[in-house]
Amino acid sequence: EADIYQTPRYLVIGTGKKITLECSQTMGHDKMYWYQQDPGMELHLIHYSYGVNSTEKGDLSSESTVSRIRTEHFPLTLESARPSHTSQYLCASSEMGSREDTQYFGPGTRLTVL
Amino acid sequence: DAKTTQPTSMDCAEGRAANLPCNHSTISGNEYVYWYRQIHSQGPQYIIHGLKNNETNEMASLIITEDRKSSTLILPHATLRDTAVYYCIVRVASHRSGNTPLVFGKGTRLSVIA
Numbered sequence: 001e002a003d004i005y006q007t008p009r010y011l012v013i014g015t016g017k018k019i020t021l022e023c024s025q026t027m028g029h030d031k032m033y034w035y036q037q038d039p040g041m042e043l044h045l046i047h048y049s050y051g052v053n054s055t056e057k058g059d060l061s062s063e064s065t066v067s068r069i070r071t072e073h074f075p076l077t078l079e080s081a082r083p084s085h086t087s088q089y090l091c092a093s094s095e096m097g098s099r100e101d102t103q104y105f106g107p108g109t110r111l112t113v114l
Numbered sequence: 115d116a117k118t119t120q121p122t123s124m125d126c127a128e129g130r131a132a133n134l135p136c137n138h139s140t141i142s143g144n145e146y147v148y149w150y151r152q153i154h155s156q157g158p159q160y161i162i163h164g165l166k167n168n169e170t171n172e173m174a175s176l177i178i179t180e181d182r183k184s185s186t187l188i189l190p191h192a193t194l195r196d197t198a199v200y201y202c203i204v205r206v207a208s209h210r211s212g213n214t215p216l217v218f219g220k221g222t223r224l225s226v227i228a
Contacts, residue, residue: 031215033215035218037155039155042218042219042220042221043152043158043218044218045215045216045217048215058215059217088155090157090158091157092157092158092215102148102160102163103150103158103160103215103216104160105157105158105159106157107156107157108155108156108157110155
């Protein structure tokens with residue numbers, strides 16, 4: 001069982017609101033990731049980090065931003081939510097220096113913007 | 115990273131072995147084959163990975179052909195709880211920090227039928 005947590009699990013919010021999706025892991029992993037997945041569709045990488053103060057954009061362009069101030073915490077922020085941001089957001093982590101680099105995923109946050 | 119080709123969907127009778135194929139004809143010598151699965155929009159779950167040799171763990175077996183251009187994930191006794199989307203991913207794995215995150219394709223939707 002992976003020790004990676006996401007809050008909230010479900011969020012319904014109005015257009016224009018600022019939101020932060022939380023992700024934390026207790027495994028001491030240096031690498032963390034955010035994926036976005038629409039219902040029935042593929043997962044797309046939107047952000048990743050290889051350590052504190054390190055963030056990179058993923059394959060899919062996203063209006064969200066991330067920060068990595070602490071190893072265990074990798075929050076994702078939307079400054080002004082829009083209906084097009086409605087999706088599921090999945091956080092993952094993996095261990096630096098591990099040859100296999102297995103990624104462990106959280107349960108996800110399902111976001112609905114009205 | 116090399117691309118993979120998987121069937122869109124498969125059915126399997128409960129209690130039977132589920133054999134999920136994956137083609138990766140352009141795989142490089144230093145690329146591993148990973149399998150993950152995603153049950154009904156939960157976070158993806160790691161199943162197994164391998165480089166050249168066949169691998170087995172408590173969840174599944176992975177059979178990789180001698181030329182490494184294809185592989186098969188085997189669930190020996192499929193249950194209804196194994197109904198999920200199964201992703202076959204190939205990627206370079208090394209101790210260096212430059213490992214790229216996992217890139218998920220469309221996967222195979224496995225339906226286990228009672």
